[in-house]
Amino acid sequence: MRGEEVGGGTPDTKNNSYWNGDINWFTPTEIKQREAKSSLRKITESGLKNSSARLLPIGTLLFTSRATIGKIAITTSISSTNQGFQSFVVNRFNSNTFLYYWLILNKFEFIKHANGSTFLEISGNVVRKMKGSFPTLPEQQKIASFLTSVDEYL
Numbered sequence: 717m718r719g720e721e722v723g724g725g726t727p728d729t730k731n732n733s734y735w736n737g738d739i740n741w742f743t744p745t746e747i748k749q750r751e752a753k754s755s756l757r758k759i760t761e762s763g764l765k766n767s768s769a770r771l772l773p774i775g776t777l778l779f780t781s782r783a784t785i786g787k788i789a790i791t792t793s794i795s796s797t798n799q800g801f802q803s804f805v806v807n808r809f810n811s812n813t814f815l816y817y818w819l820i821l822n823k824f825e826f827i828k829h830a831n832g833s834t835f836l837e838i839s840g841n842v843v844r845k846m847k848g849s850f851p852t853l854p855e856q857q858k859i860a861s862f863l864t865s866v867d868e869y870l
Contacts, residue, residue, distance in 0.1 A: 718806060720807075722803045723770075723801065724770070725770075725798065727759055727763035727769065731766075733760060734759055734762055737758050739758055740752070740794070740796065741798065742755045742778060743798050744782065744800040747788065749789065750788075750867070751792050752778050772795050772797070774792060775806065776790070776805050777816055777819065779803060781838045782835065785838055786827060788816055802840050802843040813857075813863075816860075822846075826842075826843070
């Protein structure tokens with residue numbers, strides 16, 4: 717994908733010092749709109765450091781990878797997620813909005829590569845192997861701007 721793929725994690729829910737902080741901590745059920753603004757639960761710095769959750773910069777693409785695969789949102793603040801995500805920190809040579817639409821278009825390609833007996837899941841290794849053909853950054857920005865206008869119109 718066009719940047720770094722990042723998994724999530726959950727701090728120990730029995731340790732109160734890990735919870736009710738100021739770091740957004742998203743779960744897949746919260747991904748309902750294009751933008752991920754504020755999570756229902758928040759974790760502390762200590763919770764972040766003592767789990768596999770990672771701090772994700774503004775503009776990260778949150779991509780659900782467990783149970784419901786392919787729900788997508790763009791972070792509007794520094795955030796983290798649980799392990800139900802394979803998130804994308806987009807590099808400076810690509811448009812996160814373009815890649816948001818690309819992920820929507822290719823959702824079923826990801827689902828085809830998922831496996832699991834209780835519920836479907838797509839691993840980080842599989843996500844990293846997914847390939848795509850991408851135009852230049854200026855072209856990505858034009859396409860993303862057009863698609864965003866269409867979304868806002870609808």
